[in-house]
Amino acid sequence: MSEIVSAQTESAVAPHPTGQRSLSPQAREDVAAGIPLSTSRAYSSDYRQFTEWCADEDHTPLPATPETVTEYVSYLIHTPRPRTGRPYSPASIERVIASIRTAHHAAGIQPPETKGARKVLAGYKAQLSVSDDDSDRKHAEARRVSPAVPKTLRKLVATLDRDTLKGKRDAALLLLGHAIAGRASEMVSLNIGSVTRDPEGRGIAVRVYRKKIKKWTTPKVMYGTNPATCPVRATLAFIDALAAEGRTDGPLFLRMDRHGRIAPSLTRRGRTIGDPSGRMTTDAASDVIQLAGDAAKVEGLWRSHSLRRGFVTAARAAGKDLVDIGRHGGWADGSRALLAYIEEDDGWSDSNPLIGIGL
Structure with a gap:
């Protein structure tokens, strides 16, 4: 994210009211370190296009x-993008606005x-929402990943060769990620020492830093009833396999x-790239x-947040109580984001408010 304020634009920065021109290079790096990598990449691209x-x-x-x-x-909202032939979606424009504001914050400017x-943007959303074209209405909605509920997880895990170290890793990532509702950034930040075995044999505890709420949490993961999809067994099998290596x-x-x-060396033009410890990227x-x-040939959009959404949907x-779900998964109490993860049913279930009112 530090490149979001380039040397060229920095020269145009107005003096700060207190007399301080802008943040120091070190302070800008520290600000950038607090922004998730995936967000940083998107913001940098958006802001670069804005400056152009x-x-x-x-x-x-x-x-x-x-x-x-x-x-x-x-x-x-009026200019088609070369890749899609459509203007930016409302969600993408929200991100663009955020990138511009973030660039100013990073430079110490209001x-x-x-x-x-x-x-x-509000007018653009309204225009899309009343269109007779289904593609327009879909364009107005934020594209959401599919929830990896247990039924789907069983299909995903069944595709892995769990006799291999890679298969063990992928099974642990899928099953543990679902069990603790882990974001990709939280999962790849885990160390082997982040996982401790319950002395009474009930499962494992996972110490994870929840970046959104800026807190350490230690969700407890209990043994599952199905060995093939048990997150505890999968995680411990992978840790034992790593120890053997x-x-x-x-x-x-x-x-x-x-x-x-494990961690093959990555080089580009003679220079080592990537995390030198071999840690996966998000x-x-x-x-x-x-x-x-x-x-597994399952329809849907499957990305890291599929595990997080799937956990909420299944729980x-x-x-399960919404507050307990949120605290286990690292959401703040009353989080709007958590409410957005709850899948709506088809309207014909017992949750329909018309059932039982006597009509």
Whole structure:
């Protein structure tokens, strides 16, 4: 995210009211470290395109005026993207606005007011929502991943060769990720020492840092009734396999090649790239779920958040309390994001409010 404020735009930064021109390079790096990598990449791409548009239209990107942001959003809703042939979706435009504000924050500058831009966006959403074209209405909705509920997880795990180290890793990632409702960034941050066995043999405890709420949590994972999909058995089998390879500390989820070799060296132009410890990236973790979905031939959009959504869907269907679900999965009490994960049923179940009222 540090590149979001380039040297070129930094020279245009207005002095801070207190006399401090901007954040120091170290402070900007520290700010960037607090932004998830996947978000950072998206923001950097969005902000880069914004600065290019500003250059073409003779606007100043940093600090940007409210009028500049409004003009840019208007441009986005009327300009087809080369890859899709459609303008940006409302969700993508929300991210663009966030990237512009983040760039200003990273430079120590007050972000521009965005009321005008959001009015343009609201009109765009309304226009899409009343269209007779199904594709327009779908374009207005945020694209959501499919929930990996237990029935689906069984199909995904069945595609893995669990006699191999890679198969053991992928099974542990899928099953433990579902059991603790882990985000990809949280899963790949786990170390072998993050998992401890319950002395009474009931399961495992997983110490995980929940980035969204900025807290450490230790969800307890109990043994499952089905050995093939038990997250405890899968995780311990993988840890034992790592120990047999001489790895008893360091990252839990390691990068592997298709032959199952641990953390092969990655180089580009003679330089080592990637995490030197061999830790998986968030994209690689999401790819595990997507590839398993493809192999199982199950319809849907399968990414890392499929595990998190699947956990909520299954727990809610089992009648678990929403507060308990949220605390186990690292959501703040009353989280809107958690409510958004709850899958709506088809309207014909016992949850239909018309049932039992005597009509």
